[in-house]
Amino acid sequence: MxxxxxxxxxxxxxxxxxxxGARQHRADRIIPVFLPFLGCPCHCVYCAQDKQTGEDASENVRDILEKACAATSEMPPCRAGENRELAFYGGTFTALPSVDRTSCLDFLSRLRREGRITRARCSTRPDALAPKVLKELLQNGVDLVELGIQSFDDDALALSRRGYSGRDAEEGCRKVHEAGLSLGVQLLPGMPGSTPEVFLADVRKALSLSPSCLRFYPCLVPEGTVLARWYREGRYVPWTIEETVKTLGEALRLAWQADVSVIRLSVAPEPAFDAALLAGPRHPALGALIQAEAxxxxxxxxxxxxxxxxxxxxxxxxxxxxxxxxxxxxxxxxxxxxxxxxxxxxxxxxxxxxxx
Ligand code: SF4
Incomplete structure (x- = not known):
């Protein structure tokens, strides 16, 4: 009984x-192509993509693609059942000059034709989603668009000078779906104006928009950013490690419950980035601590x-x-x-x- x-x-x-949290939809192997700051309308207050990716921010798309071609030239076609994904990370892919975007998509299409990748994704902002460009992505073999939403909260977005509202961010997610593409959502817990409550509301909102995956990037303070100045002036206080683990643990639990994979829980280690960090919740095992809490x-x-x-x-x-x-x-x-x-x-x- x-x-x-x-x-x-x-x-x-x-x-x-x-x-x-068994990770779904993860490609067996990712081929990253970093486009730091390319296509971005401004440098956001917390962003240090050049240091974060370890790539030279002065490189143009042609040089970056040349390197990517060289790196993939010896790569054999995928075996049966093998997944390999091309990922255009960083920058604002959908706002690249059309000639650069076409070069990237030509590279993608060639790798697909040769059977050397099975999937592709790119990342961009929620306010740079012209229907014509989304159609172009779909026609050229992009499967998933990751949106750097950061937050759906109007105050946090305004404080971080993102230039769009929470409603615009939601609308961006819908546009990706309507274009027939899968959606990834990136959030920035601890950004200016974000509290644990605001971030957990962001996670609930993101989960309600049917994403295929989420990424959480706890906000850090890299040297050379506006955020570094605000930190020195006492206008910005980063989250502690304890606060980050507790809050992201609950966020991860919510994502597991909704069966949505969270494919990043912290910024990937990169020596140049770590050397430039002034403050913020950085810990070598942060992801494991968050998983343990969840x-x-x-x-x-x-x-x-x-x-x-x-x-x-x-x-x-x-x-x-x-x-x-x-x-x-x-x-x-x-x-x-x-x-x-x-x-x-x-x-x-x-x-x-x-x-x-
Ligand atoms: S946060 Fe995104 S939009 Fe802002 S500068 Fe960095 S890559 Fe560009």
Whole structure:
């Protein structure tokens, strides 16, 4: 007989399943082509893309494509079932001069024809989505457009001088879908004007717009940006690591619950970028700390739904490496949940968690 939930009086479930973030839609291999600042209408207050990508921001599209051609010239066609994705990162792809965009799309089409890639994506701003350009992307083999939304909050967008409103950002997401392209949404937790509450509202809004993936880039303070000046003047205070882990842990839990993959939880390590950082939530294992928090929050929610003391939790094997956080700091919280190590098993054949 099933036990009764003490709070609702309804029958409590015998098992609760929850997602632990198996990454969907990830290409086996990404071929990145970085276009730092190219096509951008301005330098945003927090952006240091040249340092972030390690690429020379003075290079033009022709030089960048020449290098990409050389790097892919020996690449064999994809094997059956293999995924390889060309990704135009950085800059504002859809606002590139038409001749440059055409060169990029010609390169993409050639790799596709030769069977050396199976997918392609580009990134851009939500206010640079002319229908004609979106059609061009679709016709030339782009599958997914990532929008650097950063926030849907009007105040945060205005403070960061993004030049569009939350409504425009939403509209941008719709335009990508209407053009028949998949949508990726990039958010910037901790940007000027963003609080944990604002960011979590951003995540809920983004999830309601049916994205294929999300990226979270906790806001950092690189030297040489307007944000660096604001930081020195005391006008901007970055989030702490603790605040970032707690908030992004909850955001990741929401994304897992909605079955949407989060393909970045922090800015990728890059020596030139790290050397230029003044402040902000930077930690070598930030992604793992956020995953650990999200897993614990998901388990807490599952225990509440189970309605009785948990007997056993089965987790995918990959969770074993991060579940207890930095130096085991989360062990006590797992124990308090009634889930000591003796009640947890790892299974390499499962892709989600099961609590009984
Ligand atoms: S944040 Fe985006 S739009 Fe702004 S400068 Fe950087 S790449 Fe360009």
């Amino acid at each position: 099933s036990p009764l939930s003490p709070h609702s009086g309804r029958e409590a479930p015998c098992e609760v399943h929850f997602n632990t 897993l614990l929050l998901s388990a807490e929610d599952a225990v509440r739904r189970l309605g009785h003391a948990p007997v056993r939790l089965t987790l995918p094997r990959f969770c074993q490496g991060f579940m207890y956080g930095d130096k085991g700091t989360l062990k006590e919280r797992w124990q308090a949940l009634g889930l000591g190590p003796e009640r947890i098993v790892f299974d390499r054949n499962t892709r989600s968690a099961m609590l009984s």
